[in-house]
Amino acid sequence: MCVSKLTMMLVLLLVTKLVQVSGENTSFIFNYGFQSANLTMDDVSEITSSGLLQLTNGTAQQRCHAFYPNPIVFTNNSSFSTTFVFAIRPVTSPASGGHGMAFAISPTKAFPRASVGPYLGLFNITNNADPTNHVFAVELDITQSGEFDDIDGNHVGIDINGLKSMKSAPAGYYVNGFQFRNLSLKSGLPMQVWVDYDGGKKKINVTLAPINANKPETPLLTLYQDLSQVLTNFSYVGFSSSTSALLVASHYVLGWSFQLNGEAQNLDTAKLPELPPLSGKRSMILPIVLPLLSLCLIIFVSLLVACYIKQKRKFSEIVEEWEQNYGPHRFKYKDLYFATKGFKEKELLGFGGFGKVYKGTMPGSKIDVAVKKVSHDSQQGMREFIAEIVSIGRLRHRNLVSLLGYCRRKGELLLVYEFMPNGSLDKYLHNQPSMTLNWMQRFKIIKGVALGLCYLHEEWEQVVVHRDVKASNVLLDSDFNGRLGDFGLARLYDHGVDPATTHLVGTLGYLAPEAIRTGRATTKSDVFAFGAFLLEVACGRRPIERGSEDEILVDWVYGLWKKGEIIEAMDQTLGTEYNREELELALSLGLLCSNSRAKDRPSMRQVVQYVNKEVPMPDLLSLMSSPSCFGFTFEIEKEFDDMIMSFPSSSVDGTHTSISESLLSGSR
């Protein structure tokens, strides 16, 4: 009696304990990984570091199980509901597949005698379909096994006690209740399964859907079957999977929710642990896409570098340390390049004796400039020359064209001048009658040039000899003021060329006889050139007009003067609109300056006084007492004429040829 009472109490205690463990409405959910689940696992099953439940890990001949540790107590009309997210990844290739996995309810958590491969680790050849197994399973099968009458190699089936499914269907789901969409179980992508058993209606629903899709209204499988005889009172719920020797896959469960006698809690698919990246995709990225991408990158970068180097070379300059001292006078080649639109022929203003002159507009300030491009091979003496150019750049006078700065490149020097909108004087003198200047304008220009030259000779801190005074070097500003340009440039050849070569610079017809003889330019030789310039402006003729009867202008004017008819020498295009006194002054001053004896020529200061009528001109007669004042000059010039004739290529029109140029080109 006592013993039986004690036994009764013990049994009661045990039952309450078990009910406490499993409860009437046992439920659990693993939404954030399985770390805390304490699942009962065997073989290679494991919880990965990210919280995934990995059943088989990609090795052959495995059967793996993972079961909820506590039993679930099923009664005669118990219902249950479960949902889980899984992924199957064939290891070898998707084509070769693998074996599937199953959700199972079983009286045991251990299957030591179960077979691998198609048996999914749940049964073996002898106990398959044995009603004493008491196993309910939903298989996710990816191989078609003939022995179990499988419908295809990608199906979902409801299995009771064996692998020959009670009902099965190709994997997929219904959209809008009836539109079927296929799913590939072995795609490696996560999918969700719902298994619902209604104990009252004896109805089993199995539903499949891709992850992130809502639970489809229409289940994939519906089976009316009473499970009360299948499920034992104490059953375990979990998963089983297997691989064979050839068909290997990894099986994952990402999340799981279960509810006895009720609906399983929804899984929040966004919170599930992440699957490892698809190895298939990675294998495409690594060997093909990545090298291609890096190749493209390398090509792109080298193109960029090539462009940069090309650009850099295009705009490269030579800057030496000593040039830093000259600071603002240095221009950037790039700016000059853009200012002149890339030194376009359209922007060409003219050719000087030393190079081409381009019109430009400075990019920032929009100031118009003239850029002279002087090619210069020699580095020798460049420093002195630049120093001189820059110091000359400091010269400021309203009758001089200001040098704004320079830029130096390999073999090239660029000089930046103020832009003179009305161009050079010679085209007004020699392109008549399309362009002409009246006497008032001409006399203003003469006065201006005289002032500019006087400033160079006497008023600046250093004596600057121009060396190349001529009509084409006189530029006209917007008010038709004469401005002397190109001063000092002749020095370039002094510094540049072989010192052994004669470096006489100037233009034939403007060159003083002593300068030709000694090769040295002085202020007096500038005065001689100014004389030739005076006659040119007053007569509208070049100093030497080749092919004409009165070839040499000064001789012709001298002849007229001797006859007392100097006014006859005037430019006939002036008509009657002229000041006779000024014209006579200009012509006789021209003769005075053309004196072959340097010491008998006036200084530029005196010239300025004469043209301003501050001091009367000395009587030419008294000065011309020595018989061969002029004659000598021209004999010399004739000698040079002959010499130049022997270099015909350099004597373009015979008058504007620099002797130095012809000498240089001849010596090369």
Ligand SMILES: *[C@@H]1O[C@H](CO)[C@@H](O)[C@H](O)[C@H]1NC(C)=O
């Ligand atoms: C995990 O389960 C085992 C038996 O399956 C049990 O012995 C152990 O106490 C459980 N641990 C926790 C933390 O629940």
Ligand SMILES: *[C@@H]1O[C@H](CO)[C@@H](O)[C@H](O)[C@H]1NC(C)=O
């Ligand atoms: C699978 O797990 C077993 C045991 O942990 C291990 O020896 C094997 O290397 C694993 N295989 C892979 C492919 O990870």
Ligand SMILES: *[C@@H]1O[C@H](CO)[C@@H](O)[C@H](O)[C@H]1NC(C)=O
């Ligand atoms: C199959 O499994 C059952 C139950 O575990 C076992 O009794 C039987 O011996 C197994 N058969 C084979 C051939 O392994």
Ligand SMILES: *[C@@H]1O[C@H](CO)[C@@H](O)[C@H](O)[C@H]1NC(C)=O
């Ligand atoms: C679904 O798959 C089956 C067999 O794999 C195929 O016959 C059928 O055409 C597929 N249907 C769609 C809509 O892809």
